[in-house]
Amino acid sequence: MASSLAITGLDAAYGSVRVLEDISLEVRGGETVVLLGTNGNGKSTLMKCVMGILRPSAGSIIATIDGTAHELVDKTPEEIVDLGVVLVPEGRRLFPKLSVEENLYLGAYRKTARAVLARNLDYCFEVFPVLAERRTQLAGSMSGGEQQMLALARALMSAPRILLIDEPSVGLAPVLVRRTIDKIKELRDQYQLTVLMAEQNFTQAIRIADRGYVIVHGKIAFAGESPEALNNNELIRKFYMGL
Numbered sequence: 001m002a003s004s005l006a007i008t009g010l011d012a013a014y015g016s017v018r019v020l021e022d023i024s025l026e027v028r029g030g031e032t033v034v035l036l037g038t039n040g041n042g043k044s045t046l047m048k049c050v051m052g053i054l055r056p057s058a059g060s061i062i063a064t065i066d067g068t069a070h071e072l073v074d075k076t077p078e079e080i081v082d083l084g085v086v087l088v089p090e091g092r093r094l095f096p097k098l099s100v101e102e103n104l105y106l107g108a109y110r111k112t113a114r115a116v117l118a119r120n121l122d123y124c125f126e127v128f129p130v131l132a133e134r135r136t137q138l139a140g141s142m143s144g145g146e147q148q149m150l151a152l153a154r155a156l157m158s159a160p161r162i163l164l165i166d167e168p169s170v171g172l173a174p175v176l177v178r179r180t181i182d183k184i185k186e187l188r189d190q191y192q193l194t195v196l197m198a199e200q201n202f203t204q205a206i207r208i209a210d211r212g213y214v215i216v217h218g219k220i221a222f223a224g225e226s227p228e229a230l231n232n233n234e235l236i237r238k239f240y241m242g243l
Helices: 043-050 077-083 100-107 115-125 129-133 144-156 175-192 202-208 227-231 234-238
Strands: 005-013 017-027 032-036 058-065 068-071 086-090 164-166 194-199 211-214 219-224
Touching: 005 043, 005 194, 017 032, 017 194, 017 219, 032 164, 032 175, 032 202, 043 086, 043 164, 043 175, 043 194, 058 077, 077 086, 086 144, 100 115, 100 144, 115 144, 115 175, 129 144, 144 175, 164 175, 175 194, 175 202, 194 202, 202 227, 211 227, 211 234, 219 227, 219 234
Parallel strands: 032 194, 032 211, 086 164, 164 194
Antiparallel strands: 005 017, 005 058, 058 068, 211 219
């Protein structure tokens, strides 16, 4: 049974600085939904709220997994990960002085993932052959594209049901951005994931998105029910195409 995510009326702030206001969005089971917005509009803050890193001041975040609804707002990050909601953070956040394999082992934090650690490790090495070749190499010595592959693989090691991906294209050359986005689609299909991806590279993001939202100054400015709707939206044309 596919998992889903529903965010309703979410407000969040850093101290007195309000960042998110009345955010509502939905990621249905098995979908890839893209959250589009330029830097500073609240995409990463929304991800932090879902993961329990930042507690919102209002609103609800419901993750439905195997038919059971879980309110995430009052849960710790550890409890949220244990449910199968996992984040690939912006900037990758690897352990640079640990090897590729050690980083992957650290991804298998939750009990469910530890029970299938060997299987998931084999799967990661199958999906990302370069990681198998470099399993003893220090993560910090890898290229940006290789590090992004490792960050995605580390998330897979946790046996996720809902995968959040924050700005996967940051710091990558255009050809690597395309490969990374393609790999996210491949993982969703093979692993039967539900994906929420925050991204500012509009052209690449909508290649794999089922639907999407545009966030401007901490508010949802547009909800597109298809890639075509996003592509024809005036906000998109203004912010991403200069039209």
